[in-house]
Amino acid sequence: MKPPLLGVDYYPEHWPADRWATDARMMHAAGLSVVRIGEFAWAKMEPTEGRYDWRWLDEALEALAAEGLQVVLGTPTSTPPAWLIQKHPDILPVDAQGRRRNFGSRRHYCSNNATYHEYTRRIVTALAHRYGNHPAVIGWQLDNEFGCHDTARCYCENCAAAFRVWLKDKYSSLDALNAAWGAVFWSQSYTDWAQISPPNLTVTEANSSHVLDWYRFSSDSVVAYAQIQISILRQLAPDRFITTNFMGPFPDLDYYQLSAPLDFIAWNSYPTGYAEVTGPTLYMPDEPRPKLAYDVGDPYVTGFCHDLMRGLKDGLPYWVMEQQAGSINWANTNPGIRPGTVRLWTWHDLAAGADTVVYFRWRACLYAQEQYHSGLLRHDAAPDLGYREVLRMKDEQPLMRSIQGARVQVDVAILADYDDLWALDLQPHNHVIAYWRHLFAYHRALVRAGVPTDVVSKQADLSRYKLVIAPSLLLADDVWAARLTAYVKAGGTLVLGVRSGFKTPSNLVTDQPLPGPFRELVGATVEAWHSLPPGVTYPLTDHKHQMLTAAIWAEGLSTQSAQPLMFYTGGPLEGQAAVTVKVVGQGRAVYAGVWPDEAVLNSLISWLLPQAGVQPLALLPEGVLVSRRGSFVFLFNFTDAPATAWLNVTSAVDAFTGQSIERAAAIAARDVRVLSLGADSR
Amino acid sequence: MKPPLLGVDYYPEHWPADRWATDARMMHAAGLSVVRIGEFAWAKMEPTEGRYDWRWLDEALEALAAEGLQVVLGTPTSTPPAWLIQKHPDILPVDAQGRRRNFGSRRHYCSNNATYHEYTRRIVTALAHRYGNHPAVIGWQLDNEFGCHDTARCYCENCAAAFRVWLKDKYSSLDALNAAWGAVFWSQSYTDWAQISPPNLTVTEANSSHVLDWYRFSSDSVVAYAQIQISILRQLAPDRFITTNFMGPFPDLDYYQLSAPLDFIAWNSYPTGYAEVTGPTLYMPDEPRPKLAYDVGDPYVTGFCHDLMRGLKDGLPYWVMEQQAGSINWANTNPGIRPGTVRLWTWHDLAAGADTVVYFRWRACLYAQEQYHSGLLRHDAAPDLGYREVLRMKDEQPLMRSIQGARVQVDVAILADYDDLWALDLQPHNHVIAYWRHLFAYHRALVRAGVPTDVVSKQADLSRYKLVIAPSLLLADDVWAARLTAYVKAGGTLVLGVRSGFKTPSNLVTDQPLPGPFRELVGATVEAWHSLPPGVTYPLTDHKHQMLTAAIWAEGLSTQSAQPLMFYTGGPLEGQAAVTVKVVGQGRAVYAGVWPDEAVLNSLISWLLPQAGVQPLALLPEGVLVSRRGSFVFLFNFTDAPATAWLNVTSAVDAFTGQSIERAAAIAARDVRVLSLGADSR
Amino acid sequence: MKPPLLGVDYYPEHWPADRWATDARMMHAAGLSVVRIGEFAWAKMEPTEGRYDWRWLDEALEALAAEGLQVVLGTPTSTPPAWLIQKHPDILPVDAQGRRRNFGSRRHYCSNNATYHEYTRRIVTALAHRYGNHPAVIGWQLDNEFGCHDTARCYCENCAAAFRVWLKDKYSSLDALNAAWGAVFWSQSYTDWAQISPPNLTVTEANSSHVLDWYRFSSDSVVAYAQIQISILRQLAPDRFITTNFMGPFPDLDYYQLSAPLDFIAWNSYPTGYAEVTGPTLYMPDEPRPKLAYDVGDPYVTGFCHDLMRGLKDGLPYWVMEQQAGSINWANTNPGIRPGTVRLWTWHDLAAGADTVVYFRWRACLYAQEQYHSGLLRHDAAPDLGYREVLRMKDEQPLMRSIQGARVQVDVAILADYDDLWALDLQPHNHVIAYWRHLFAYHRALVRAGVPTDVVSKQADLSRYKLVIAPSLLLADDVWAARLTAYVKAGGTLVLGVRSGFKTPSNLVTDQPLPGPFRELVGATVEAWHSLPPGVTYPLTDHKHQMLTAAIWAEGLSTQSAQPLMFYTGGPLEGQAAVTVKVVGQGRAVYAGVWPDEAVLNSLISWLLPQAGVQPLALLPEGVLVSRRGSFVFLFNFTDAPATAWLNVTSAVDAFTGQSIERAAAIAARDVRVLSLGADSR
Known part of the structure; x- marks a missing residue:
């Protein structure tokens, strides 16, 4: 069975219950078929300790299912509620400066906290018990953006203790550890495991092997924390997929290990945000930037992310779990998008190996941290440009579906x-x-x-x-x-x-x-x-x-x-x-x-x-990209002007128009061409 | 009775008592008529707990009064003395990083500390008892620069508790608070008031409504703290004015609320400091700056401050309680001034609506934090340029006095x-x-x-x-x-x-x-x-x-x-x-x-x-400003070259020379022209 | 007896014991005659409290002595071992932000910690007992780079208490202190010594006299700490020299006081590091930099350091205890060197007044913090460029030796x-x-x-x-x-x-x-x-x-x-x-x-x-330097092109070739000329 094609991230808890049916109807009308919900709603699910409230979630699922929408359910563990933090404040993480972080945003937990492990088991078990076999729920997202906001590494006492255990497992003896770290340097040799701390707040730089092991340990801690949830879901939601949302070239976790136990990976693609925030870490400081349309992000950056994410599970088709669909709120200028941008991104996702594209978010939120983040709908519920773009792609969905499942062809x-x-x-x-x-x-x-x-x-x-x-x-x-x-x-x-x-x-x-x-x-x-x-x-x-x-x-x-x-x-x-x-x-x-x-x-x-023996697919001007998936070749123009690519493929026809393709393929500004290769194509 | 016109900020406690009479004589000789004293002298007034020493202050007042000088007395609460902090270290504020600040500079108190409230009451009461009816004391300055040095917001436990009380007062119920903050977002819903903290040290950005209420609460706390002092002074110094010194576009306090209970507002004008430090926050980062004389500050910035300050009490005449009169010590380059600069600033103050201009400070200090801050006198007691400038203005004082009390005319x-x-x-x-x-x-x-x-x-x-x-x-x-x-x-x-x-x-x-x-x-x-x-x-x-x-x-x-x-x-x-x-x-x-x-x-x-239907007062080249107060129009040239303004007023004469004014009015570099409008002027 | 000429910093503890003889042989073969060892090896000397292990050090000394190498032994107090910190964590210093620093690098001790004083006495006494009269050990280096990594000033409670004692000694009475500090300013007057803290974490800048005394106290604390070691060594190693390694224009310690009790000073010269890191603090921000070969550092900076260091003991010949001899690891780009660079630096050292030049370090380290720091040997033990350069200088050693001991001639x-x-x-x-x-x-x-x-x-x-x-x-x-x-x-x-x-x-x-x-x-x-x-x-x-x-x-x-x-x-x-x-x-x-x-x-x-009446030694193009030591004049060309200097000396001959020198002396790129002055030279 093919996976759903297009979807949206939805927060029913942010809106009155009597609005849900309208929202579901509008989703369906736009051709959306999958909805991710629940990943930040712990306080709604369990308003006080042990008292679960499933009514709202039952009803929300019902409203969505009524329109034939499939659901991905998130475990809400990236947002432990206030009552839990009040009771167990040691769940809060400690940063590299030694400061205990406060409640009041998200990801405020230490991955090595045994109390939090226990509460995690309880909420995930309760959720899986109730919805593990729910007909609308096709799969699960674990937590949300593991490691984000500098939370991959916690410097609390629990973590220090867990680090020592991890080191004992790895090295067995202090002699082995001292040798591996070259601890004889600067008299760093340890004679008692209890002498070892996280490598923060040292007078000058810490031993690189000490830090490297700390990074490995921290990554392993998150992977182990995820496994707690996976084990429960595998048991209680046996036929559903499990994934989580990755963040491109996020450097703090070993993404290969984190993705290993998942059915497939998903990632969050925010092209303008990555261009503004990640771009400067990928280009050399003084490197001239390519001339691109200002609203499309940087396709070399976005494309690098796609290729890196696709490789996490060796080319297996994946999801874009959060696809930017308007302006975001967390970069420097957060430019708005233009007609065509969301379609361009969606096709780029598919060409790069995604089977499913889920737009973030349904409707712009009226309150809290994301007030300036666009949705498919505006704050006033009117369709925003994103929604209009999705509607426009309805006709293209059959072609999109014919691409799903195929492997990207790479040499x-x-x-x-x-x-x-x-x-x-x-x-x-x-x-x-x-x-x-x-x-x-x-x-x-x-x-x-x-x-x-x-x-x-x-x-x-x-x-x-x-x-x-x-x-x-x-x-x-x-x-x-x-x-x-x-x-x-x-x-x-x-x-x-x-x-x-x-x-x-x-x-x-x-x-x-x-x-x-x-x-x-x-x-x-x-x-x-x-x-x-x-x-x-x-x-x-x-x-x-x-x-x-x-x-x-x-x-x-x-x-x-x-x-x-x-x-x-x-x-x-x-x-x-x-x-x-x-x-x-x-x-x-x-x-x-x-x-x-x-x-x-x-x-x-x-x-x-x-x-x-590698043959380029095409000769390309700056800002134009080419890729091949299954029997389709894709040409993208991320610039503000029409462009021409010289193709190295033969016997191709335009998949939209059926016209056969010349060597010199023209692509309109901010547009995509999809070429269907014939059986004799090369 | 008209307010005093020109004055000076004086610290008798910094100089030997036998110097005071000389200083007072020199002040009088320069045409100064008001002196602000006392605002940092708590340790001199109350050297150890409960033991007051008023002799020095009595004598200082006497020395000033002997020369006919009027006095504004400051409450010394911005500098709680060492003995008080030693006894009650919890008075010290905590910054947003969670660090308790140390004694050793100023403003080292938390506005919500009940102990500090009590000590504030004691010192203000003692001071008001002794000087509330002193014939030389015409009014009071509360504290000094409320909120300065990041002290408007304290993150200590006392403040956290007071914040919760403030929230309860505002919202009555947690349901109301959760709704107002959109706390359902990221599971931020509170089920117990005790769960609420100041919004610092969160993992990522805090909820904007949480922060906004925190800002409001913090501002209210300072306003309430000021009210403690006002209530005492109203009772014990019934016929004296109460003011405090504001800081232009300082963003951390609601200045409208802080100014409401005052008789009039006063502010501190440091044009070169504002140009260096505040200018970059008012201009766009890449905006070209106007070409001005380097020593006059930026009159667009200074003027914006004046207009903002004048508006705090709806146009009521105000004081400049600290007028820069030489080089300052707290910006990047702290340029020195030239002949004419202090006069230009003084006239600018008056034209903008000030009735009284008090120069900071009388004599450059030999020690501690302000060693590089100029005074009207040099360190060696010789007249510095500031003093010579004030002397030069003596002849202009009658004209200045005829302006006092009038409203600034604005459409x-x-x-x-x-x-x-x-x-x-x-x-x-x-x-x-x-x-x-x-x-x-x-x-x-x-x-x-x-x-x-x-x-x-x-x-x-x-x-x-x-x-x-x-x-x-x-x-x-x-x-x-x-x-x-x-x-x-x-x-x-x-x-x-x-x-x-x-x-x-x-x-x-x-x-x-x-x-x-x-x-x-x-x-x-x-x-x-x-x-x-x-x-x-x-x-x-x-x-x-x-x-x-x-x-x-x-x-x-x-x-x-x-x-x-x-x-x-x-x-x-x-x-x-x-x-x-x-x-x-x-x-x-x-x-x-x-x-x-x-x-x-x-x-x-x-x-x-x-x-x-708004008629410009004049057509102006860059660096030239115009304003109107009462029946006077003022033209200022803040550049290094002569300039000409084209006036839209008729029947005006030069208030210095009596000559009638042409449409094209010439203004010398770094100079002011004052035009007196006839009864038929328009 | 002349001091040794060239040497190397060696860490036998980083390498297998069976390598030591080879290393010593290669040192000798290159003409090196002195080796500094031991300064970070506390954990090897005393692996657990009170259990000393001298065997390895005995053997290492033996291996070096077997090749005729003399040894400078370092006291290892800049690296207190893990067992000591575990037992007495209050030895760890506290930074100006109030954070206790962690074990895991070096210099993690507070100079005022009485416990640390005791352990210092023990290890130095033990070391001096064993090696104070060792025939190969010619002298001692105290600790390593006192004050480095912001450790000159510790803000712990011990230091606060010691500061109060220091102040009492200096001022006797609080009245005197209050007067000296101008404490009346901002009510900073103290009525109890216990009220005085280090001047950190104040709300705004602290009193400059308070801070200045804090700097003096902190410097005195380090000087007093060094004296603890000196007293022991003077007693137990009576005929050996004592020195320590200084860091050029390091601003946190009074180097005149620190050098006073030493026999001579030594300093660490890293020309490319100083050019990258110190250069920006010596040139004006917008000052154009001289055109120099990129790999030689900046000789104006290096030369300023030499002249400052030579002046610490009034021109007495000194050592360069760590002379850069390849690329370093702690600056921004850490450029590699070229053939001739190490020779140029060595001659520059000698011309500037050094008698002995010790290269840092023997072999590039395989682990820990300095993996990217070059040595004379590469990681794989093959000679690196540094070793080849030293070999090349073997023929020049007789000339170098004839310079030792002479004073630099300066007017x-x-x-x-x-x-x-x-x-x-x-x-x-x-x-x-x-x-x-x-x-x-x-x-x-x-x-x-x-x-x-x-x-x-x-x-x-x-x-x-x-x-x-x-x-x-x-x-x-x-x-x-x-x-x-x-x-x-x-x-x-x-x-x-x-x-x-x-x-x-x-x-x-x-x-x-x-x-x-x-x-x-x-x-x-x-x-x-x-x-x-x-x-x-x-x-x-x-x-x-x-x-x-x-x-x-x-x-x-x-x-x-x-x-x-x-x-x-x-x-x-x-x-x-x-x-x-x-x-x-x-x-x-x-x-x-x-x-x-x-x-x-x-x-x-x-x-x-x-x-x-000062006569320049020569007329110089940019990048060429001249100096005179004893009867030799030195010309250095730090550029990439041949250069000519016009000499103001007569009767000089080239000390390498014996040829007499013309007024216009040519110097090859990256080269030195040494001129021997005749008896009638002027």
Whole structure:
């Protein structure tokens, strides 16, 4: 059975009960078929301890079901009610400054609090008992945005104690811990587990291995907390799906672990918010931004999020659980949208691998924290632009449905890993270097080259990819080297970026020449690494004798069994290789020893793609994106002007009009084209 | 009896007693007639608990009185002494980060501390007993700069408890509170009053209604604290005036409520400090600043402060209790002044409605926090420039005295309200939007157009104004709409700015189309509001087909019974009105649906003034200001070069020279001209 | 006996014992002769309370001694071990925000903690007992980088109590304290010693005298803590030297007092780190930076540090205890070095007065906080560039040794004082003014003019200098005036900068005309001082009728017995003198009443040098420095291109080649020339 297609996030508790039927009717009228409810309504469900009030929720479900709407029910644990906090104030989390946070917003709980675990079990059990088999309820969302608002890491005494238990489990002995952390440095050696604290409020920076383990522990704590809920729901709601809503490149949790026990993942896409808030963390500080329509967000950012989210469960179709559908309230300027924007986003979601798109939120709220957040309806209940956009897409739903379930077709993968992220960002060495920035640079260059790209766990099955890029495989050992060597030998093309293999998985620097365990695979050795200050560059030349420059980070390589692909033509690394390639079995291993700017990436990619047998889907102008899902190719124009893409596919017809497509496909401003590929298409 | 004209702030306790007579003689010699003393001298008045030492104060008063100087006596409650804090450390306030502040500067008390209330009663009673009928003491200043240094809001346990009492008084029931706050959102519903805390240290932003009530409560607490002192003084010093010193656009207290029980208000004017510190909060971040003499401050800022302060008590003459008279010590560069600067400021004070100007401070202090603050005398007791300036004004005092008591003549008012300020600044939506910025934009445009403007409470009597501008009447209901409608019907011209009527007085968003209760009055409806990111503008045209642009914030209006005055000629709101006007009764209601930049304001004002029958006093170059008080018109040149203003008044003579004035009046750099209007002047 | 020449900082505890012999052999092979060890190894020396483990240290010493290496042993007190903190958590310091810091990095102790004093005595005694007479141990380093990471000032209850004792010692009575602090201001008078706290967390700025005494007390506390260790070592290691490592222009401790009981000082030189982190505090915010090779740091900054450090003990040869020898890990970009850089730094150290240069660190560490800090060896034990550079210098060691012990030859001194620094930086009045900036401006101008310059305590013997500059002699009295007058009368040339004599040594502003006690000496009076905002300058003319401008700070002087050297030709100080000179006895007293920019400084210096009989050593292009030590002159080129200096010395030969030197001496990029002066050289 196909999943629902379009839906909306709804808060019946915010509106009079006599309004619900009207709302449900309007949802149905717009072609919406699924509604998420309940995720913040604990105080409505259990107004005082142990006294449950299900009437309102029964009625709300009834009102929705009456219009044929399916429901995703949220567990309300991101908002423990006032009576619970009053009784057990130690549930409140403590921040890195040592301050106990107050009640009065959301996510005010510590994931390691045993009392809270117990109350979590009670409310989830009660909810699942009542609605686990409700015919309208098709699945469950756990909590809401785990880790948001700096809550992934709590510094309370409970957490300190749990951290010690976690460390004992991991290391068994203090000797092992002291060795793993290099605790002999600065006399940090521990002689009693009780001496170990969270790594906050130290006089100067804490031990990076201490912090890394703290990050791992904190992430594990949230994963374990989620599992409490999952176990109950699996038992009491046996045929329903379980998911939760992720937040793109959120760095504080190991999303691969958090997503593992779920049926599929869902994420929250706020393109203008991500462009304003996340964009500056993905682009280099002084990097010029692409020229885009101001209201669509930044599709390179949104697209990177989609590809990262899709990779959490290896390409499985997912949901967008909260799709921006108007202006939001939490960024700097929160621009409004234009006609076409919501449709563009919706198609982008589908093309990127989403099966279901749920708009946030039904109606703009009259009170509290989100008064300035748009809904499909305005505050006065009149249809806002979002609602009109959804209505407009009604005719397109059959086409959308024909896309559901298909896999996104991708030949290239970028490898991601949260241990690598944490270890790198803890010690970036050069203050503009950051893990996501590194991945985003490669990703954006590929996307601009018309090459759809996955972002997947470094544990993923790589055999399906022609080209694999591992920009920052910082923590590695011989097992990793063997795995990647096998991939290359079997014909894959692998790119390792700067600092690859610099450390062991337990965060010790390798005592071998760099790139440590990958040395044999790449056939070259890093003789020196230079962090470059602003304005300093080293000249490079590439395989076409094109003049390029290395900035930010430059490694000088000696080649043993590799060939240079780029080398330094001046500066202190003159004559050394900057990028090398080695043929290994049926494949190639490339080591890219420079921080990649646009020119270096364009050179590298133009060499890599034909070598790896990767064919771009299209030649694209700035702001235009292409992707392929199942037998459909999608072209998106995120600019304010008409644009043309040169397609590399044949035998395609426009899925809206049935007209056959020329090589030069025109796309209107802020528009999408969907191309249906024939059986003989290539 | 006329109030004193010029005075000085004096700290006899900072100098040897044998110096006092010399100081008093020099004050008298310079033409000063009033002295403020005592406001920080608690430790001198009551060196240990219950042991009062009045001798020094008796003698200081005697020394001043001997030279005919009148005295304003300050209650010393902004500086509780060390012995009191040692005995009752819970008097110390707690900041929003939860930190108890230390003794060692000033304002280190919590307004809700019952112990402090008791000690306040004791010292004020003792002081009033002794000096309430002292012949030299003409009036009292309460405390000093209520709320300064972030002390309006204290987050201690006492305040939390008092907040709960205040909420109970306001809402009676938790159901009412939960409804008013929309507490159902994120399960914030309270089931016990004790669950409610101050809204600090929440995990993410707190509920805006919770915060707004906290701001109101905090302001009320300070007002109630002041009332403790007022009640005592009214009884024990029955014929003396009571005032306190305000701080211009200080946003943390409801100045209308704080000023209500006073006889008149006083404020502290530090033009270079306000220019350096407050200026950036009033201009837009990227707005070019006017070219002014560097030492005079910014007269648009100083003038806005004067007009705001004068409006606290509806135009009643006021005092400048601390007038900068040299360089200050608390801004970034603290520039020194030049000859003429202090005179310019003094005349500006008088022209703006002050009856009395008191210079801060008599002599530069040798120690502690204000060592780098100038006085009229230097550290070495030699006359500094300030003293020489005051001497120079001695001849001008008769003219100054003839101005005292008169009302400032104004045809235009801008409405201000602290509830609106708090509610808007809590959720500005676009991070460069701020309440005072919005008011200042309108105010400065009018001032530059030669139109003196009041800033008054939205509760003020509007019938005296031809034109009323309400830039941000955010919180409104039908009562407000009726009031303003009556004003318009009676012939007034009203301008409502963006977001008018967006919320109810209890901070819920209206569920009616915008501008909510003003819809009928303006005859138009806001169909969409767009926050615009940097660099994005929408093209507009005005009634003269002049091309303008909307930036920052743009609302698209449909007109019902109004006419468009400006409309969008492109962008997503193309074809919709941006500014509308509707004739209502004898008047006109204008809705300005754009954030006003300079060009939009000039267009709007040039249309409004003749419609409203407002005649500018003069045509002015940048840096030149005009105002009218009683039968005098004042022209100020705050630039470094001579300037000319084109006057719209006739039959005026120069009050210094007696020469009649031409239309083109020349004003020397850093100078003032005072024009006396004849009986037939217009 | 000559001190060792080159050495390295080594952490045997970071590496397997079976590696130590190899390391020692490689050290010896590179020509290193001294090794610092032990300063962070408390947990290795005393793994649990009272159980000492000396075996590893015995063996490490043995391994080093076997290669003839001498050892400096560090007391490990900057890193109290976990077991000690667990037992006595009150040892942990409290920061100015009131937060107790955690274990997990270094310097986590309060200098006033009596328990920590006891444990310090125990470990130092134990260490000294065992190694005080060890033949390989030639001396001791106390602790490590006293005060680093904001640890000079602790705000715990112990410190508060100790502060009160310190105040009682200083003032005897509260009356005296209240008078000295001007506590009558804002009712700050104390009636009980217990009322006095550290000056943190006050509502607004604290009393500057309170803060100044707190700074003095905190510095004294660290000095007293160091003395605990010194007393033990003097007794138990009677023939060994004692030193500690200083940090250049570190502002939180009185380095003159800290260095007094030491045999000589040592400091840590990280040129790229100082350029990135300290540079912005020494240059004006908008000042253009010199064009230098990017990897050498900023020699004007490094040189200022050297001259300041050399002055701590009046020119006595010193050690560089940690000399950067690769990339560091604690600045923004941490650039790598090039061939020649380490040699350049080493020669710069020697030319500046160092006898011994110890490189930090032997081998890059595999774990913990310094994983990205280079060593002479790479992580994989291969020689890094640093090691190769040291090897290259082996042939130059004989020449280096012939320089050891000699004094640096200097004719000019700049006076420095930590009381002045603290008092000025507490109340800079203009936010770009800072004490080190003021000294650095004068220093750099002299260095660029080819005039080597000392930075010495204002208590130093001035008779050896032809020219003495006191940029900020803020705190002064008649004793100081008499001392400087005697210097001038005896033929010295003295320059006093802005704000000289503004305050008494107890931080009260003088009640005399400025420059207070120096008035008679300079023969001029400051009539006004103006802080100038950005963009405002006053025109000046100098003795050659050259047009200059005053910015930032301008004082207007009337001359009594002085002559103007520069005066204002416009602005509010027009006609007043800006810089004056008075002949006094055999010398001259100059008062420089302007903040000195480059043009003003060049004018002033070009006038001063011939008057004072100071001959520049050479005429230098930007980035080239000259100095003289004993009978050698050194020329350094810190740029990327060859440069030429015009020498003012005769009869010199190149100490490397023996060739005689022309006036125009060429220096290769990133290179040094050493010139040996003949007996008849001048």
